[in-house]
Amino acid sequence: MDLSRRRLLMLLPAAAVAWKYVEAGTPESSPNYKLTDHWWAMLIDIPKCIGCGSCVRACANENDVPEGYFRTWVERYHVSDWKIERPEVESPNGGKQGFPPNEESGGKNFFVPKLCNHCSDSPCTQVCPVGATFSTPDGVVLVDKTYCLGCRYCVQACPYGCRFINPKTNTAEKCTLCYHRITKGLTTACCEVCPTGARQLADLKNPNDPIHEFLRTHTVQVLKPHMATGAKVFYNGMDGSVR
Amino acid sequence: MRFSGPAIQTPAHGKNHVFKDIEHLIRLAAVMAIGLIAFIVLRAAVVPRSFGQYGHYRGAAIAEAAAHxxxxxxxxxxxxxxxxxxxxxxxxxxxxxxxxxxxxxxxxxxxxxxxxxxPKLDTAVLCARCHEANSAKPKWFPQVVTADHSGGVACDTCHQPHKPRIEDEKTAASGRKN
Structure with missing residues (x-):
């Protein structure tokens, strides 16, 4: 074959493109999982949460979350008497080792687990300049870490403070709703280990999911509904002081 | 208003000069064509194939997240x-x-x-994580102040973690009901 220098140079870009796909390979997809058949959400039953921190530890184990950063965390609220607009909130190490005993000082105390709300109109995906974070067709907000520039726009945009920059990869990171588990028919790591059933994964597109009955019969809220983010983490029995 | 400068003197043109003008256009077109081809080739090289499959993002990233x-x-x-x-x-x-x-x-x-x-588990740590008294824990949940309740004795000395309620004969022996 007559391959001149000119021809070779012309072929090189095409070869580079082809080789990239040879190297990358295709990741193993979950069989029988249809993206369009699911619409994932979570239910958090605040009166059931005992603040043990099992969810925080499980999340860190399952997803290799770096120490000092959290994809989910637990907050302890203290609301004294009528000061509903000024709750005292603490979360020592994200509640990972539980909470130290607190003094009974009147008012009310309770725990609130937090995580990404997997908003259907999420502000974080709208600000990404490169399309590195997105809402999947089954309603989970994910980060493509090979595409993320680490510009931190999304970290600022999230009204719930659910994102951080991983110090090792310098890319944005957040709760994936254990996407690798839920696509295989398992529940999330945090829901799996919750001893009281305070956290439950829910599929809003599944008509047999108990979430529908629960939402009908309980007083349920989302966080910051005035921001119209379409949050899909539903809180049962949540006090008005929770931000 | 009409331009009132000095009349522009046009040099005498031959047929060769007319062709030369067209040549300029052809060169420009060639440069643009090369630019366009370079753009298409570079774009194909830089933009992943699955980009835009479901939206303004790399579709393959979904399967990568599922592969963890x-x-x-x-x-x-x-x-x-x-x-x-x-x-x-x-x-x-x-x-x-x-x-x-x-x-x-x-x-x-x-x-x-x-x-x-x-691994073997340490009941003193594990049981306390849930059952150590805390005013923020719901009232229905069984709680103890471990220091008063057991005084440092490991929980599984009395309680069986898989079935934590102490059997009747044992409670009778220790004189404590739980």
Whole structure:
């Protein structure tokens, strides 16, 4: 074959493109999982949460979350008497080792687990300049870490403070709703280990999911509904002081 | 208003000069064509094939997120083998507590039970995480101040973690009811 220098140079870009796909390979997809058949959400039953921190530890184990950063965390609220607009909130190490005993000082105390709300109109995906974070067709907000520039726009945009920059990869990171588990028919790591059933994964597109009955019969809220983010983490029995 | 400068003197043109003008256009067109081809080739090289498959992002990223390895096997997997523990748990209040809440992530043990042994647990730490008294815990949840309740004695001296209620004959012996 007559391959001149000119021809070779012309072929090189095409070869580079082809080789990239040879190297990358295709990741193993979950069989029988249809993206369009699911619409994932979570239910958090605040009166059931005992603040043990099992969810925080499980999340860190399952997803290799770096120490000092959290994809989910637990907050302890203290609301004294009528000061509903000024709750005292603490979360020592994200509640990972539980909470130290607190003094009974009147008012009310309770725990609130937090995580990404997997908003259907999420502000974080709208600000990404490169399309590195997105809402999947089954309603989970994910980060493509090979595409993320680490510009931190999304970290600022999230009204719930659910994102951080991983110090090792310098890319944005957040709760994936254990996407690798839920696509295989398992529940999330945090829901799996919750001893009281305070956290439950829910599929809003599944008509047999108990979430529908629960939402009908309980007083349920989302966080910051005035921001119209379409949050899909539903809180049962949540006090008005929770931000 | 009409331009009132000096009349522009046009040099005498031959036919050759007319062709030369067209040549300029052809060169420009060629440069633009090369630019366009370079753009298309570069774009194909830089933009991943699955970009735009579902939206303004790389479609393959979904499958990559789903390919992350699992650490927690899930209690249904545990219950497949440990049927004796399932029966025991059914008799007590810990029936709803999933295995890995206390035993930790054991997907590796579930994959290869022979070679991966679950670590021994420290009940003094584990039980207290849930049952240490805290005013923020819901009132229905059983809580103790461990220092007063056991005085440092390991919880499993009296309580069986899979069925935590102390049997009647034991309570009679120790003179304590729980």
């Amino acid at each position: 390895p699992i650490s927690y096997a899930g209690h249904t997997v545990c219950e497949g083998c440990h049927t004796d523990v399932v029966e025991q748990k059914k008799l007590g209040k810990h029936v709803g507590v999933p295995c890995e809440a206390c035993h930790g992530p054991l997907a590796k043990h579930a994959d290869d039970p022979a070679s991966v042994t679950p």
